[in-house]
Amino acid sequence: MREFRYERPATVAEAIRAVAHDPEADFLAGGTTEVDLMKDGVFHPDLLVDITRLPLRGVRRNGTMLQVGALTTMEELAADRTLMERAPFVVEALLRGASVQLRNMATIGGNLLQRTRCRYFRDPAVPACNKREPGTGCEAVNSVARMHAILGASPACIALHASDVAVPLSALDAVVHIQSEEGERLVPLTQFYLMPGETPDRENVLRHGELITAVDIPLPPEGTRSIYLKIRDRASYEFALASAAVAVIMDGPVIKEARVAMGGVGTIPWRGFEAEEVLREAPATPDTFRSAADGTIRDPFVVPGTAFKVELAKRTLIRALTEVTS
Amino acid sequence: MTTLTVNGTEYPLDLADPRVTLLDALRDRLDLTGTKKGCDQGACGACTVLCDGRRILSCLTLAAQCDGREITTIEGLESHPMQDAFVRHDAFQCGYCTSGQIMSAVALLGENRAGTDADIREYMSGNLCRCGAYSNIVAAVREVARHA
Numbered sequence: 001m002r003e004f005r006y007e008r009p010a011t012v013a014e015a016i017r018a019v020a021h022d023p024e025a026d027f028l029a030g031g032t033t034e035v036d037l038m039k040d041g042v043f044h045p046d047l048l049v050d051i052t053r054l055p056l057r058g059v060r061r062n063g064t065m066l067q068v069g070a071l072t073t074m075e076e077l078a079a080d081r082t083l084m085e086r087a088p089f090v091v092e093a094l095l096r097g098a099s100v101q102l103r104n105m106a107t108i109g110g111n112l113l114q115r116t117r118c119r120y121f122r123d124p125a126v127p128a129c130n131k132r133e134p135g136t137g138c139e140a141v142n143s144v145a146r147m148h149a150i151l152g153a154s155p156a157c158i159a160l161h162a163s164d165v166a167v168p169l170s171a172l173d174a175v176v177h178i179q180s181e182e183g184e185r186l187v188p189l190t191q192f193y194l195m196p197g198e199t200p201d202r203e204n205v206l207r208h209g210e211l212i213t214a215v216d217i218p219l220p221p222e223g224t225r226s227i228y229l230k231i232r233d234r235a236s237y238e239f240a241l242a243s244a245a246v247a248v249i250m251d252g253p254v255i256k257e258a259r260v261a262m263g264g265v266g267t268i269p270w271r272g273f274e275a276e277e278v279l280r281e282a283p284a285t286p287d288t289f290r291s292a293a294d295g296t297i298r299d300p301f302v303v304p305g306t307a308f309k310v311e312l313a314k315r316t317l318i319r320a321l322t323e324v325t326s
Numbered sequence: 327m328t329t330l331t332v333n334g335t336e337y338p339l340d341l342a343d344p345r346v347t348l349l350d351a352l353r354d355r356l357d358l359t360g361t362k363k364g365c366d367q368g369a370c371g372a373c374t375v376l377c378d379g380r381r382i383l384s385c386l387t388l389a390a391q392c393d394g395r396e397i398t399t400i401e402g403l404e405s406h407p408m409q410d411a412f413v414r415h416d417a418f419q420c421g422y423c424t425s426g427q428i429m430s431a432v433a434l435l436g437e438n439r440a441g442t443d444a445d446i447r448e449y450m451s452g453n454l455c456r457c458g459a460y461s462n463i464v465a466a467v468r469e470v471a472r473h474a
Binding site: 005040099100 | 341343344345347366367368371374377380381382383386388390391393434447448449451453
């Protein structure tokens with residue numbers, strides 16, 4: 001690990017100022033990605049601004065909205081009763097991510113910003129990684145790939161966004177509060193992440209010195225049923241090969257309203273707008289589910305190691321839809 | 327000067343170089359070597375300790391972040407029933423992951439998550455045992471949970 005300075009300012013404003021005025025500075029929250037990548041030599045900030053004691057922690061209900069402080073840990077959010085009652089698929093996604101130890105450290109703001117698990121990104125001995133070193137190419141496209149993206153991917157980058165909780169949060173149209181020296185702006189999570197395109201090093205709309213302070217989770221109407229189905233190589237403590245977050249409102253055998261997002265398949269948490277169109281006012285039948293899956297997993301970019309994910313992802317969504325509507 | 331409180335004792339710590347993880351501070355500065363360094367990258371759980379009563383990974387925590395926090399390590403348990411149960415059920419072979427397993431299991435009891443064997447397996451999944459003593463670990467945790 002390269003040397004760095006450590007500061008723990010007492011206020012949000014001071015923390016933002018400290019990072020904003022040093023181009024090599026970074027915020028430090030739970031550290032579960034950041035400290036790991038610093039040890040690996042992927043990150044080398046010259047200043048770490050510890051924000052873990054700032055008053056950005058806790059869950060508040062505001063009408064039909066849950067406002068989650070950015071420093072609320074994954075375990076704390078998973079224990080929220082309102083969330084459990086109204087949007088259990090968010091709790092399921094939280095509890096199927098990482099381990100208890102990591103979830104006691106990892107914050108909700110940090111979770112949204114977690115970096116890809118792509119082994120080539122995480123290994124500075126690999127020269128080609130457009131995300132780590134723009135313009136150097138993509139080793140994953142030409143080498144062994146498996147835990148990689150098939151949607152939103154390009155020959156420049158197939159790195160997967162590995163968050164679980166960001167998947168149901170995308171489905172619910174969560175909103176990210178972003179604070180900077182200039183003030184606050186709100187960005188819907190569905191517009192927060194950037195596709196890799198030719199600039200895989202830019203993963204989201206955050207500018208240097210901007211801090212996520214809260215995430216608003218709109219609560220779905222009462223009577224909504226939801227599920228988070230995660231398919232992986234091990235039963236626990238493993239990232240998704242494919243996952244589906246689905247929320248529906250049923251009227252007898254007909255789906256009145258549906259929200260769909262998928263994880264384990266995209267360079268960003270993948271909102272299934274096409275699937276939602278197909279499902280709305282449609283009968284809950286295998287044909288409907290298959291069309292929804294075909295609409296979501298459209299024009300995949302696959303390499304030999306990820307080709308299996310096309311059908312796996314579709315079946316994951318079909319199974320989630322089958323379970324949540326029955 | 328940073329102050330680390332470990333098992334109720336306060337230790338002053340010079341962190342002029344803040345790269346020191348909690349794990350390295352415990353082992354190399356405070357000579358509390360019960361906490362083990364397995365992968366050192368947050369994957370194995372061998373370094374599990376409690377911070378203000380919650381289980382965390384000391385390898386991904388900077389010591390500087392623990393200023394004023396209450397850290398509990400395996401040395402702070404003092405004949406916990408979980409330790410006896412691990413011995414009785416032969417819940418280890420090489421023993422390297424055991425401190426982390428026990429710290430995690432003790433936290434699990436406090437979280438009220440040891441209701442079924444499936445729950446024990448799920449909520450202990452952050453602690454790997456390469457010897458594969460899992461079934462005996464589950465038996466040890468089950469026994470203490472039933473008598474708690």
